[in-house]
Amino acid sequence: MSEQNAKPLSEFIPDVPETTGFNKVVLELGVANHPGVMSHICNLFARRAFNVEGILCMPVGSGDTSRIWLLVFEDQRLEKMIRQVEKLEDVRYVERHAGDHPVFGRLDEFFQ
């Protein structure tokens, strides 16, 4: 047992890869607004078992585009992940913000 305990904690939690850290990062994505766009983006993260803690999506302006906010754990693979997201045809831009960006903070009261 003691030997097993020496393993990183993440090994005991099946869906948290070892590469995952504890700091959070907020990603802001500008995307084309159509029914399939969420699937395209979520698929990319899910397939790589990349933990997405929170998702917000609303149309902006005339409704041709949407803005997606993602709350993710800092991860060694984050830069590579962002480059994969940027490659999607529907993604116009990706911006990286600090984990304490207020967009998710203000939602706390709805998740009590």
Added chain:
Amino acid sequence: MQMTGADLIVKLLERQGTSTIAGVPGGAALPMYDALSKSETIHHVLCRHEQGAGFIAQGMARVSGRPEVCLASSGPGATNLVTAIADAKLDSIPIIALTGQVPLSMIGTDAFQEVDTYGMTIPITKHNFLVRSAKDLLEVIPAAFRIAMSDRPGPVLVDVPKDVQNQMVSFEAYPDVVVPDAAPTFDIAAVEEAAKMIEAAERPVLYLGGGVIHSGAAAMAVTLAEQASLPTTMTLMALGAMPMDHPLAIGMLGMHGARYTNYVLEEADLLICVGARFDDRAIGKTAEFCPNAKIIHIDIDRSELHKVKDAHVAIAGDVGQVLSELLPRVKPQLRKRWLSHVESLKGRFPLAMPGIEDPRSPYGLIHAVANCLDDSAIITSDVGQHQMWVAQAYPFRRARQWLNSGGLGTMGFGFPAAIGAALAAPDRTVVCFSGDGSLKMNIQEMATAAQENVNVKIILMNNQSLGLVHQQQNLFYGKRIMASRYERPTDFLKIAEGFGMRAVDLDPSPNPRATLAEALHTPGPCLIHATIDPNEFVYPMVPPGAANSEMIG
């Protein structure tokens, strides 16, 4: 103008220059088929399985370099296309897959022959569309072509519900014919840095991948190699970019590369990777690949840079454009010491090709075929031992001469891809090297080949086994042979004849070279059968998970 969505699709394909479509009809695609019946310029090739249609489109695209189209109905038609689409994604091949879908109002009701084609193909396409209104086709069809051929090419799927195909649409003018987007601009300072690194290197190696072929940059890559005296290795996807008999060519790298090739890479102090992506079958154990080399990585896909190996200089751009900036900045050098060292490694650890004089052995048969053909021939292969023998031994000498399922490694690719190649280049001889396992995976397309009377020759290397699996079980699973030998022989000659294809057997022939030459030089489709010893293995081999320096055999 006013017309139905289906008529509009066909008109837009015609305007985009599509002249051949491979497909299989079905209920949800019937309006598109009705529209096709009115087209005077598009030839529809009726395939016997949608996977065949997908690979025929791929074969055309791999030869022409432009997006080619396959067509299927909803449900099983679409699911049958999936393998060929995934294959195109991994090898960056521009194809457009058009699928029929149940009417909009029935989507999500488990209607007859409904599957979520859009959802299913998200991870295997470069991009995909579900068209919800006929007027959207004015944007979607040109966009599909633009996306398929721009930047790093890839497959695009367009799913069109039946009522959208039937819907009337009015519009002022056709959209413009689309051309590829301009490639991304890149930093000239990085190119200059790369040129300096090449100049300063003592043991540089040029590593070419499929991107060189896609970008039409093979000649420039060869010039770079000659100018800077760079020994040049090619991935499975890039074979032919530099002629195999070029003095600087050091063959294919990786799992079944020659010993000297992998040894040269081991000693390199600079690796110039052009349009390749450090695939695991090419580089073996990542940490031990080119352990002493700095890396210059040039690729149009930014997400490939630093993905597997960190590059010291990374340039995101079209490899042709980058090379044309790099060439004038690279000083001519002779590198006598390095090249003579490479030469001596080649002399000591060459690719052994036992039996090369015997046309009844794998290498001998491949050489006998090559001796009957010139460089204009197109060579495809399936997946297995036969594929690796061809990759090692065939004297490829030009880009787009060799069509292969590299990334997905799909058994069943070779024959329909060869049909597609022959449709795209009717004046060339197309030879498909296949195995008895692989050929069975799309054998129904023999009927298509006979119908279209394409000039495709199948060289069937029949070892009555799933040879590559058999080999791995022998080498790595204690010789426990499980499900890799076919107990019952198949009479392939009868099958071919049953489909209306000529069949020739080299086994009983007293002069197999003459029989082979006659069969290869007679126009039209033909199966050429040869028995291969099931105990022939492909060597050398890097055991899965090992470093490239740990080859066996």
